[in-house]
Amino acid sequence: MRIAIAGFSDETCTFCKDPTGVDRYESWALRGKAILDENRGIPTYINGYMKVLEAEGAEIVPITYASKGPGGFSSWLTPECFDKYSYEIRDGLKAAGKLDGVLLSLHGAMAAASAPKPEAEIVRRARQAVGPDVPIMVTLDLHANEDHELADAADAVFILKTYPHVDSEEIGVIAARCIVKTVKGKFKPTMACVRPGIVSASIYQASGYHPMKDVYDRCREWEKKPRVYCVSVAPGYAYADVVDIGMSVFVVTDNNQELAEKIAQDVSDLAWSLRESFAAPLPGAEEATRMAMELVSQGKGPVVIADGADRIGDSTHTLKELLRQGAKNWAIPCITDAKAATDLEKNHKVGDEVTLTIGGWYDQFSGTPAKISGTIEYMGKPTYRLVGPMRKGARVNESFVASIDLGLNRHVVVAQRMRGANDSAGLTAVGIDYTKLDIIILKDRVHHRAYWDSVAKVDIRTSVPGQGPADLTTLHYDNMPADTFPVGKKWRK
Numbered sequence: 001m002r003i004a005i006a007g008f009s010d011e012t013c014t015f016c017k018d019p020t021g022v023d024r025y026e027s028w029a030l031r032g033k034a035i036l037d038e039n040r041g042i043p044t045y046i047n048g049y050m051k052v053l054e055a056e057g058a059e060i061v062p063i064t065y066a067s068k069g070p071g072g073f074s075s076w077l078t079p080e081c082f083d084k085y086s087y088e089i090r091d092g093l094k095a096a097g098k099l100d101g102v103l104l105s106l107h108g109a110m111a112a113a114s115a116p117k118p119e120a121e122i123v124r125r126a127r128q129a130v131g132p133d134v135p136i137m138v139t140l141d142l143h144a145n146e147d148h149e150l151a152d153a154a155d156a157v158f159i160l161k162t163y164p165h166v167d168s169e170e171i172g173v174i175a176a177r178c179i180v181k182t183v184k185g186k187f188k189p190t191m192a193c194v195r196p197g198i199v200s201a202s203i204y205q206a207s208g209y210h211p212m213k214d215v216y217d218r219c220r221e222w223e224k225k226p227r228v229y230c231v232s233v234a235p236g237y238a239y240a241d242v243v244d245i246g247m248s249v250f251v252v253t254d255n256n257q258e259l260a261e262k263i264a265q266d267v268s269d270l271a272w273s274l275r276e277s278f279a280a281p282l283p284g285a286e287e288a289t290r291m292a293m294e295l296v297s298q299g300k301g302p303v304v305i306a307d308g309a310d311r312i313g314d315s316t317h318t319l320k321e322l323l324r325q326g327a328k329n330w331a332i333p334c335i336t337d338a339k340a341a342t343d344l345e346k347n348h349k350v351g352d353e354v355t356l357t358i359g360g361w362y363d364q365f366s367g368t369p370a371k372i373s374g375t376i377e378y379m380g381k382p383t384y385r386l387v388g389p390m391r392k393g394a395r396v397n398e399s400f401v402a403s404i405d406l407g408l409n410r411h412v413v414v415a416q417r418m419r420g421a422n423d424s425a426g427l428t429a430v431g432i433d434y435t436k437l438d439i440i441i442l443k444d445r446v447h448h449r450a451y452w453d454s455v456a457k458v459d460i461r462t463s464v465p466g467q468g469p470a471d472l473t474t475l476h477y478d479n480m481p482a483d484t485f486p487v488g489k490k491w492r493k
């Protein structure tokens with residue numbers, strides 16, 4: 001049995017300014033055996049594919065895996081970029097000789113200027129190479145915006161059920177098992193896709209809590225029934241202004257189309273009944289900072305402030321509140337400011353006292369630049385491996401960063417490009433002792449909880465301005481279907 005593996009992935013924030021070109025991909029694109037080497041032992045979709053296929057004694061044919069390098073979000077993929085990797089996958093499949101199946105690791109939230117539904121188009125292009133009879137199965141992130149076009153193009157679609165995403169490998173295993181059984185003639189995939197018509201901000205989509213927990217519990221109930229192979233729900237990605245934005249339900253059954261459709265409708269109906277729960281008022285930067293300080297003073301720290309709207313890393317709203325309200329013992333692992341970072345790199349060394357103006361440069365959501373004074377405690381390009389449950393062991397190579405100690409155990413990391421600290425490695429790598437912090441400010445929505453929930457006693461979700469805000473009414477959509485709840489034209493007051 002010969003199974004090809006390929007991937008082309010992006011979560012495109014069309015509310016960011018800079019288009020996504022080949023330059024954001026090419027240095028990180030993997031080809032041939034490197035795809036397997038880079039994923040082996042890391043809990044990714046592709047490691048899941050490999051585990052099953054190797055145990056089966058199948059021949060794995062790795063083609064191309066294109067995903068964007070680090071450095072934050074960017075806007076629409078250029079036609080050149082989309083064509084380069086999607087045709088490279090097609091041509092690689094064509095050149096691979098006779099194949100029995102294709103596993104594609106896609107994301108689902110790609111927005112491409114030249115392809116309204118990019119994932120369906122990637123599958124159609126792969127199909128050009130292998131023809132109608134070779135099964136093509138797809139794994140997706142749950143931040144996927146998809147509709148029937150993907151269901152029509154692919155033989156089966158499997159989507160994560162966890163946010164923070166800790167089941168990527170498991171979904172890879174489920175997809176690979178399905179393709180093996182299909183190739184052996186022991187399974188006939190039948191699939192339905194239903195869209196309830198809901199769009200929601202990522203910060204409301206955590207899988208362990210209401211409302212998504214209710215939805216995934218229902219999926220798992222259905223999966224216990226005979227001939228039901230996998231019931232998936234993607235709550236969707238609100239920051240890609242695409243025609244198929246919003247939630248979708250995909251159901252894969254064994255040769256029973258009617259059952260797939262019935263289940264997809266049932267899960268969609270459940271999600272629709274919960275629609276009001278996919279938004280709730282959240283505190284802004286001022287209130288969140290006050291809440292955090294109060295909790296700390298009551299001995300209820302450490303506290304994480306999830307400052308999730310900022311997709312560039314330059315926003316200063318929360319930093320300014322921490323300074324203004326006199327908070328102590330905190331760290332912000334990222335204020336993106338290439339100019340300030342370059343100046344530090346060229347003109348300073350560790351131990352220097354500096355006064356800087358940082359952040360607040362990208363757009364109307366960023367806030368104004370913030371002035372800070374302190375001592376440089378770290379400078380360099382950190383490399384480390386992730387230590388949290390998400391992608392544990394994966395290597396991170398960062399651009400230049402400088403950590404500034406503002407006194408009173410307050411730390412700000414000035415970075416060339418957006419960086420994260422979804423586990424402690426992003427802090428430890430720049431010399432910040434996270435065990436001594438009361439407040440950790442993360443430019444993230446939900447992923448950090450996979451690690452930080454075990455450290456912090458409270459996670460404060462916020463509604464601050466940004467390119468990926470909790471409050472979707474602050475964004476202007478051109479392509480969203482009018483009947484999408486709650487911000488499509490039909491629902492706007």
Ligand SMILES: [Zn+2]
Pocket residue numbers: 141142143165
């Ligand atoms: Zn995701």
